[in-house]
């Protein structure tokens with residue numbers, strides 16, 4: 001099964017995006033497979049509301065391991081099946097906690113195999129200092145890697161917040177040549193463009 005992986009630093013909105021994007025594609029009951037780093041995977045079926053309550057959080061690294069949601073995406077020419085993979089956050093440098101380290105290694109292994117990589121950046125927290133300084137090395141590295149292959153897009157998230165427009169301009173300036181979609185995972189804006197992109201690359 002082809003995979004679309006959602007990556008980015010902690011708290012940028014990966015889990016909220018994954019759940020709301022699945023909802024946007026018409027998935028009301030989320031069949032989620034949880035794969036803890038180094039552990040046995042297990043399945044859980046959750047409603048949109050249950051998934052939002054249980055899986056999104058302001059605590060960094062709330063998502064430890066991979067959460068795969070089975071999607072059937074309706075389009076003009078029939079349906080396409082794929083797995084939407086929500087991942088744990090990437091951190092600068094080597095994380096101290098062993099579980100977070102393992103989760104990051106697991107994420108990077110999956111990135112190589114994915115047909116589509118959606119790289120979320122919190123546009124609202126990119127301040128005047130400049131995107132790369134604020135984002136740090138890890139977002140920049142991911143963009144360099146992603147730019148070498150097909151199916152890579154940056155999602156500038158939290159566009160509903162006041163500083164995000166400036167942040168988006170910074171991201172565009174400092175990560176030129178990439179496909180960038182402004183979105184709000186919360187308000188589900190920009191999802192039509194993301195859907196089109198995913199469809200084309202599956």
Ligand SMILES: Nc1nc2c(ncn2[C@@H]2O[C@H](COP(=O)(O)OP(=O)(O)O)[C@@H](O)[C@H]2O)c(=O)[nH]1
Pocket residue numbers: 009010011012013014015016017055056057058060061062063089157158159160161183184185186187
């Ligand atoms: N205002 C706003 N908040 C968001 C948006 N996306 C995520 N958040 C919030 O950011 C926090 C982290 O979200 P989460 O999906 O758990 O981030 P993750 O660590 O990347 O999976 C939560 O409090 C979300 O409600 C957005 O588009 N707009």
Ligand SMILES: [Mg+2]
Pocket residue numbers: 014015016055056062063087088
């Ligand atoms: Mg998460």
